[in-house]
Amino acid sequence: MVGLNAIREARSRLAGHITRTRLEASAGFSRMSGHSVYLKPENLQKTGAFKIRGATNHILQIDPALGRRGVIAASSGNHGQAVAHAAARAGYPAVVVVPEGASAVKVAAARGYGAEVIYHGTTSAERAALAGELARERGLTFIHPFDDPWVIAGQGTVGLEILEDLPEVDLVLAPVGGGGLIAGIAVAIKESRPGTLVYGVEPVGGNSMQRSLQAGAIATIEQPRSVADGLLPTRPGEITFELARKYVDGVLTVTDAEIVAAVVTLLERARLVVEPSGAATVAALLSGKVPGSGRRLVAVLSGGNVDLGLLADIIRGRDA
Amino acid sequence: MVGLNAIREARSRLAGHITRTRLEASAGFSRMSGHSVYLKPENLQKTGAFKIRGATNHILQIDPALGRRGVIAASSGNHGQAVAHAAARAGYPAVVVVPEGASAVKVAAARGYGAEVIYHGTTSAERAALAGELARERGLTFIHPFDDPWVIAGQGTVGLEILEDLPEVDLVLAPVGGGGLIAGIAVAIKESRPGTLVYGVEPVGGNSMQRSLQAGAIATIEQPRSVADGLLPTRPGEITFELARKYVDGVLTVTDAEIVAAVVTLLERARLVVEPSGAATVAALLSGKVPGSGRRLVAVLSGGNVDLGLLADIIRGRDA
Numbered sequence: 183m184v185g186l187n188a189i190r191e192a193r194s195r196l197a198g199h200i201t202r203t204r205l206e207a208s209a210g211f212s213r214m215s216g217h218s219v220y221l222k223p224e225n226l227q228k229t230g231a232f233k234i235r236g237a238t239n240h241i242l243q244i245d246p247a248l249g250r251r252g253v254i255a256a257s258s259g260n261h262g263q264a265v266a267h268a269a270a271r272a273g274y275p276a277v278v279v280v281p282e283g284a285s286a287v288k289v290a291a292a293r294g295y296g297a298e299v300i301y302h303g304t305t306s307a308e309r310a311a312l313a314g315e316l317a318r319e320r321g322l323t324f325i326h327p328f329d330d331p332w333v334i335a336g337q338g339t340v341g342l343e344i345l346e347d348l349p350e351v352d353l354v355l356a357p358v359g360g361g362g363l364i365a366g367i368a369v370a371i372k373e374s375r376p377g378t379l380v381y382g383v384e385p386v387g388g389n390s391m392q393r394s395l396q397a398g399a400i401a402t403i404e405q406p407r408s409v410a411d412g413l414l415p416t417r418p419g420e421i422t423f424e425l426a427r428k429y430v431d432g433v434l435t436v437t438d439a440e441i442v443a444a445v446v447t448l449l450e451r452a453r454l455v456v457e458p459s460g461a462a463t464v465a466a467l468l469s470g471k472v473p474g475s476g477r478r479l480v481a482v483l484s485g486g487n488v489d490l491g492l493l494a495d496i497i498r499g500r501d502a
Numbered sequence: 503m504v505g506l507n508a509i510r511e512a513r514s515r516l517a518g519h520i521t522r523t524r525l526e527a528s529a530g531f532s533r534m535s536g537h538s539v540y541l542k543p544e545n546l547q548k549t550g551a552f553k554i555r556g557a558t559n560h561i562l563q564i565d566p567a568l569g570r571r572g573v574i575a576a577s578s579g580n581h582g583q584a585v586a587h588a589a590a591r592a593g594y595p596a597v598v599v600v601p602e603g604a605s606a607v608k609v610a611a612a613r614g615y616g617a618e619v620i621y622h623g624t625t626s627a628e629r630a631a632l633a634g635e636l637a638r639e640r641g642l643t644f645i646h647p648f649d650d651p652w653v654i655a656g657q658g659t660v661g662l663e664i665l666e667d668l669p670e671v672d673l674v675l676a677p678v679g680g681g682g683l684i685a686g687i688a689v690a691i692k693e694s695r696p697g698t699l700v701y702g703v704e705p706v707g708g709n710s711m712q713r714s715l716q717a718g719a720i721a722t723i724e725q726p727r728s729v730a731d732g733l734l735p736t737r738p739g740e741i742t743f744e745l746a747r748k749y750v751d752g753v754l755t756v757t758d759a760e761i762v763a764a765v766v767t768l769l770e771r772a773r774l775v776v777e778p779s780g781a782a783t784v785a786a787l788l789s790g791k792v793p794g795s796g797r798r799l800v801a802v803l804s805g806g807n808v809d810l811g812l813l814a815d816i817i818r819g820r821d822a
Contacts (some may be wrong), residue, residue: 204524206546224524226775419732446810450607453545453775453806486773490766490817 184331184425186373189338189366192239193196196339199271201227201239205347205480205496206277210451215467217479220348222340225456225486229291232340232363232484233327240325241268249274254322256309258284259412260485261327266297277316279309285487288374306415328360337363341370344480351378352477355463357484358382358391358433359413366430367482379473382426382433383462385410385441391418391426392433409438412459412485434472436465442496444468448483449497457488504651504745506693509658509686512559518658519558519591521547525667525800530771537785540668542660545776545806549611550661552683552804553584553647553748559656560645561588569594574642576629578604579732580805581647588615597636599621599629607809626735648680649739657683661690664800671698672797675783677804678702678711678753679733681742687802688749702746702753703782703790705730705761709740711746713755729758732779732805754792760785768803769817777808 203223211219224232241253252275255265262278269276276297280289281304289299302312317324326333340363344351354371356364364382371378384392385408393401400423406414418426426433436444441458444465448456456464463481466472472479523543531539544552561573572595575585582598589596596617600609601624609619620646622632637644646653660683664671674691676684684702691698704712713721720743726734738746747754756764762776764785768776776784783801786792792799 201526207520209548228529230773448808449775449813453550455769455773455775490770493769494814494817497810 183421184338184366184369186369187372188331188335189342191340192235192335193342195242196235196336199242200234202228202343205344205458206452208452211464211467215472216475217467217472217477219349220478220480220481221452221465222344222482223454224340225454225460225483229260229263229267230485230487231264231460232258232337233260234267234363235339236330236333236336236366237261237264237325238268238271240332241265241272241274243332244323248323251321251322252277253325254279254313254317255325255327256306256313257327259288260487261353262353263288263291263295263487265325266292266295269297270295277322279313279316281309285489288487303354328362329421331421334362334366334421334425336366336391337475338370340482341367345371345374348478348480350478351375351480353381353472353479355381355383355466355472355479356482357410357413357459357462358384359459360415361391362427363420363484364430365422365425369425372429379431380429382430383436383466384433385413385462386435386437388414389433389435390416391423392435394418394423395427395430395433408441410441410459410462412457413420413462434466436462436469436471440465440469442499445496454483455486455488455493456483457485460484460486503741504654504658504686506689506690508651508655509662512555512652512655513659513662515562516555516656519562520554522663523547525664526772528772531784531787535792537787537792537794537797537799539787540800541772541796542664542776542800542802543607543774544660545780545803547775549580549583550805550807551580551584551780552657553580554587555659556650556653556656556682557581557584558588558591559647560650560652561585561592561594562677564643566653568643571641572597572643573645574599574637575634575645575647576626576633577647579608579718580807580821581718583608583611583615583807585645586612586615589608589617591613591816595751599633599636601629605809608807649741650683651741652744654682654686654741656686658686658690660802661687665691665694667804668798668800670798671800672751672800673699673701673702673792674802675701675786675792675799676802677730677779677782678704679779680735681738681746682713683804684750685742685745689745692749692814699751700749702750703786704753704755705733705782706755706757708734709753709755711743712755714738714743715747715753716727729760730761730779730782732777754786756785756791757791760789764788765816774803775808775813776803777805780804780806
């Protein structure tokens with residue numbers, strides 16, 4: 183499992199490698215929600231998402247002899263970019279396996295950091311299988327996007343930073359995909375300040391963590407669907423599920439319409455570009471799903487890598 | 503004139519009233535420009551623009567008996583919102599004179615802060631005349647958008663913050679409309695660290711400061727035109743011109759196409775919503791107009807209040 187010490191170590195290891203994002207108090211979102219709202223803008227993080235924290239924390243603790251053989255990730259999105267970036271900084275080669283038809287922008291970003299990009303299949307299972315094979319054949323270190331103690335500890339540094347900037351925080355909201363971010367944050371918060379509530383947010387069409395917690399065992403969704411493309415693994419990880427079960431107070435769900443409205447409101451009121459997955463927390467907040475009122479509340483904006491064409495469609499959709 | 507002491511006083515006066523924005527180092531813009539680039543994101547400032555600094559600095563030093571009679575601004579844009587917000591915080595009434603056909607979003611924002619909004623005429627001269635009349639009739643204090651020592655000193659706090667965060671800064675780029683921002687920044691920087699260069703940036707269709715500096719006297723442009731609607735006064739102010747003549751190293755000009763490209767690149771790479779006027783500095787940087795290379799350079803992003811429909815058009819224009 184992952185404890186507070188692992189997250190503190192990650193904090194030291196990451197110093198100078200990541201951006202120390204600051205909480206932004208938001209008078210507008212406070213007025214709209216009835217809470218006292220602070221945003222944690224990980225869309226302003228290096229590579230545009232929190233994923234750089236976990237990827238860097240894993241890669242920096244690899245034995246250099248092993249690291250020089252290279253690292254590998256299976257990801258069409260922010261984790262792939264993060265691994266490519268962290269490996270480049272460490273001077274290690276990186277391979278990123280992406281689905282056929284992956285976004286040209288994201289592939290270009292990974293290549294821009296010097297990674298070898300391999301197109302393969304269409305499902306995450308196919309990509310993971312190839313990544314596993316290549317890892318064995320070439321002696322590469324596989325970096326899992328969420329179910330990995332170093333990755334979880336790295337994401338948990340978000341929680342430590344929140345406590346540093348707002349020690350009296352009442353409630354933290356974070357998006358849930360495979361669960362790495364929520365698990366890391368929950369350990370950091372609950373082991374430091376048990377009275378603070380930690381809620382996850384999932385899309386209604388991809389609520390595998392919510393279902394797993396309700397069932398008391400990992401539940402699988404065959405075809406998760408949502409505009410929040412970073413929150414669509416078919417199931418949470420083994421480690422992330424256990425940590426969520428122990429530490430997370432609940433998981434809220436949001437519709438695509440609520441997510442899209444949150445993306446627009448963030449553009450207009452916070453002047454921030456936040457991808458749909460990253461705006462799920464604000465979607466929960468603005469749709470009145472966060473319990474209570476008047477709470478000192480932090481909404482984690484997990485990333486800002488969104489195709490600008492989609493962003494224009496979202497803006498236009500609002501006008502329609 | 504305005505000196506360093508007035509800016510230091512403004513700094514103390516504004517503490518707790520504005521957001522202390524932080525420089526964001528940008529690896530991407532550094533790579534693209536050949537400089538070592540830091541962004542000063544005043545789009546994340548309260549009310550979405552630096553204007554709150556000057557407006558608040560003026561309003562907070564008014565004698566309260568006078569303040570309670572009210573303040574007035576003539577502005578269709580960020581200055582009007584800033585005056586409305588600063589007056590509301592001080593507990594003073596505010597009147598904002600806007601042109602007929604002013605953006606509904608901006609009018610709603612001023613009203614949201616409790617200001618009385620008066621639609622009048624279409625030119626800034628007509629608005630200024632009415633504001634002057636109302637000021638006399640009702641005993642209101644007129645807050646000029648730029649040619650006012652308190653306003654200039656308030657905007658100059660941007661310069662002090664830059665020096666605090668990056669003491670070894672080589673060059674600062676700021677957009678120029680009426681000149682309040684560039685004048686304040688130039689005083690702060692040149693009186694603290696004379697070797698640092700300070701450049702203004704104007705649209706080619708609204709380069710009244712550049713022409714004035716070249717002519718050695720205030721020059722007027724009858725019909726300034728640019729997508730950067732915050733940079734279109736017909737002439738610089740008397741005070742701002744004198745300060746610019748004394749302290750500013752030069753004014754660069756950018757085309758609308760360069761501005762639009764900068765807005766898009768800021769959305770995509772910096773995940774920031776920056777209005778065209780606010781993106782002029784990055785436009786100068788990315789079009790290779792900033793002299794030298796390898797400089798520790800700060801680009802001020804002056805604001806982020808842009809109609810989302812225009813933003814969608816800008817994104818789509820890029821695809822076309």
